[in-house]
Amino acid sequence: MADSNHPDLSRREYVGIDRLEGPLLFISGIHDVGYHELVEIHTPEGPERLGLVLETSKGAAVVQVYEGTTNLSLKDTSVRFQGEPLRLPVAREMLGRIFDGLGRPMDGAPAPVAREILDVNGLPVNPAARTYPTRFIQTGISAIDGMNTLVRGQKLPVFSGSGLPHNQVAAQIVRQARLKDENESFSIVFCAMGVKHDVARSFMTHFQETGVLENVVMFFSLADAPSVERLVTPRTALTMAEYLAFHENRHVLVVLTDMTNYCEALREVSTLRGEIPSRKSYPGYLYSDLASIYERAGMVEHASGSITQMPILTMPNDDISHPVPDLTGYITEGQIVLEREMHQRGIYPPIAGLPSLSRLMKDGIGPGMTREDHPRIASQLFAAYARVKDVRALASVIGEEELTPLDLTYLKFGDAFEQQFLSQAEDENRSIEQTLDLGWKVISILPREELQRVSDEDLMQYYGK
């Protein structure tokens, strides 16, 4: 910061600006300010606003105003540069409280006394100092625990579509997530970007009713807040999470919803700045920008806490190749995909069998972690379900009556898999053993010879039991 840290200059207030466009403010005739410096913006009336220096050149700067530029005038607006980036005062007393995207209390109570003040942009974690995540988290949801196992310190997003029950699934995970054989629960950082008030309220009520509220910190930048505020909200939330995990040694589960809204805000600012667009007009650096959020998860050698991240995003048009889910999938460690067709058939949770994936699963399951047969039965269920999809496609062409007896058995298995294994109630919390036993129950519909991914010992112990 040394380059711009002229204490005298940083207190200087500049009255009058050159140009306003969308959330951007252009100003000249100033001292040389630092890149990504925090900016305070005042008007004769109304509260102070905050901004970020996006570009700096001799005596001039481009500032992105988080609260938007509505009602600002060129003449009366005054600007003060802070000489440092946006920082968040953090304290464990923030648990149980609600803040806006910039970390200011929204629940009427005064801000807690800061224990530390941290740069919201964070710093990259040295990969040599990370601890590789391997501890199984039981969510009580079979589709996840059995087939797409989550481990502590993983970043596993939910790819959803509008109208699909991602909020229910997220709430269920937040409520039920436990380490096996441990009762220690997670501290939760909940970050809402551009979501509607009723969604935020339903999460709040949910936290209240399940008695976890005092273990939750909420950061809200709701649908009616200026869209640029969303650009800082996940960073504020993750700064809080890092404080809890790496300074206070807690296990933290971060829910970020809805990342698509975040990306849209990024696109808006990029377009205004006339940057060369990439796919669907999103900026070419969307990947790097998302990575600067998603990579703020995991565990480090220097602390015993962890950050498990669950970003939620809605896929525009249910299109998984849309840049937002696509680039997310390229960064996160798997994805839980919700499927509209299953939802319409009344299956809850409608977690798609094949496109869902947990990449850290292999290191968190098996003997000593879940159960010895877990890797093989999961693989067998995937293989059999993939076959079901083929048979269903064939049946839709030639009709079920033309199918071979074996294919018909596969159809039967497919239905049982969806109705009994994947489906469960919103308040149903299955143990991993229940999940695996259920897996064996449905796979036993198929003849023994069809099961080539499990071992003979597995068959002896579990088949048909």
Added chain:
Amino acid sequence: MKPIGRVNRVLGPVVHASGVTGARMMELVEVGADRLIGEIVRLDGDEIVIQVYEDTTGLAPGAPVYGSGHPLSVELGPGLIGSVYDGVQRPLDRLKAGGYLIRRGVRVPSLDREKAWIFEPCVKPGDLLRGGAVLGTVQETERISHRVLVPPSLGGAVKHAAEPGLYRVEETIAVLETESGEIALTMMQRWPVRHPRPIAGRVVADRPLLTGQRVIDTLFPVAKGGTVVVPGGFGTGKTSVEHQLAKWSDADIVVYIGCGERGNEMTHVLREFPRLSDPWTGRPLMERTVLIANTSNMPVAAREASIYTGITLAEYYRDQGYHVAVMADSTSRWAEALRELSGRMEEMPAEEGFPAYLPTRLAEFYERGGQVKTLSGKEGSITIVGAVSPPGGDFSEPVTQHTKRFVRCFWALDRDLANARHYPAISWMDSYSEYVPDVTPWWTEKGDAEWAGLRREIMELLQKEARLQQVVKLVGADVLPDSQRLILEVCDLFKNTFLQQSAFDAVDAYSTVEKQVKMLKLIVTFYRLGRNALDQGATLIKIKRMRILKEIRRMKFNVSNEEVFKLDDLQSRLEREMGRLGEIYGGFQSS
């Protein structure tokens, strides 16, 4: 370093400075009070544009820029193996002493200055040496004997040669009389990353890089010194392929470049490789591995540099006469870094916003691979395996398409295969290898005399099967004659037992040449004899009910690399049982 100008504009990683004199294109510079490192990428009058390798938060106009007089370079010498570096060769393992976060402006030398190595000279005063000649050796790890080389541009008579003993990398180990006077040599040299190190010449790449991955070695082999691209949408298995190769391939040295990918994947390698040993020497994998980790959340300019840093280290070991394999995951992130920097420099974009020089840069990179004769007359090679992450998994995008022009081997990862958990999800329909003819002599000699024929036969069956599947999709398999259903059956067997290979199963993760050849032969035999039996009147049902089939299906798990002789037994039993099946029906027909 001396001040050469002052910053006048900051646009993320792209910084403009003015009032500059005496700067050179691609010169390494330091910027501001934090001394952030960067490279001059444009010169225009007294203005320069710098691409900065560290986060520029807080950097303001007016900050000084210091010139170094030399281009971005890496340090080469003993101590590289087993290290993990960022994109501009900062030692991440040693940086972590200062905490788990990577702070800006931190400087730690790439090679440890304090560590002493046992140096064994092999020259004496009076010897005439040319660039690239070996001065002596250092046992860098249990398995790598590090050959200390005369820098490529130097040469002359040895005036003084150090005694065998302990030396640090900056201590003199020889003095050369060169045209420009006496030059003291140490075990360390520097090399600018964007310049290929010189070689004596190229030689034909005709030995396969054995990877232990059946679909690769048998169907789409790569030669030592070859170039491969692995494109695939997210989660289709690019990183897994790169990891499998880093673990099991028979390269002497592996340079693994994590370019704009996940931090945890690097951590995984760091935790796993010291514990695993490779099948060729039985030594821990870390003793042959160098990691370059510029993860997705690290500065984007350093991501652009990481590819060059990695390939330069690889060239240095190649020059010592080693076979090096470079894993680059993912070259798309490198191309995107190029795009981002180009965009911020306001260059004219070409396809999808990428700069027009993208293909040139790709070609230059892959051109640094190859099987060569080194300056000292040894043979060495660099095999490059580059992952590509096409947006939306669509291979028609520029990075996949251009890369395809410059490499000779294409392992296409298929989304449907990955979704069905068919791993590795390398498509047998879309992939190809132009190295097949080059490595066929090797396989014929070391593998099986019939290798080329067996391979061709199974490839043809796979093609036929794909056509049959079109029919099956419309009318079901039941209507096909047994001879065609046998093809479906054999291909299903081949896919499940041979092509699918679990990275996580201790026995299956890696297959020797012998095991691959015998498995392939078993399956082709099954087809040949099965067809005979059908001709003689047997039915497919009977063939499918053969008990031995179950053993064949599980052979990859049940027969370890050490007991491949069991496959011979399986082979003869298969021949017997099929023969018997044919006889029974053949008997019926003739009577």
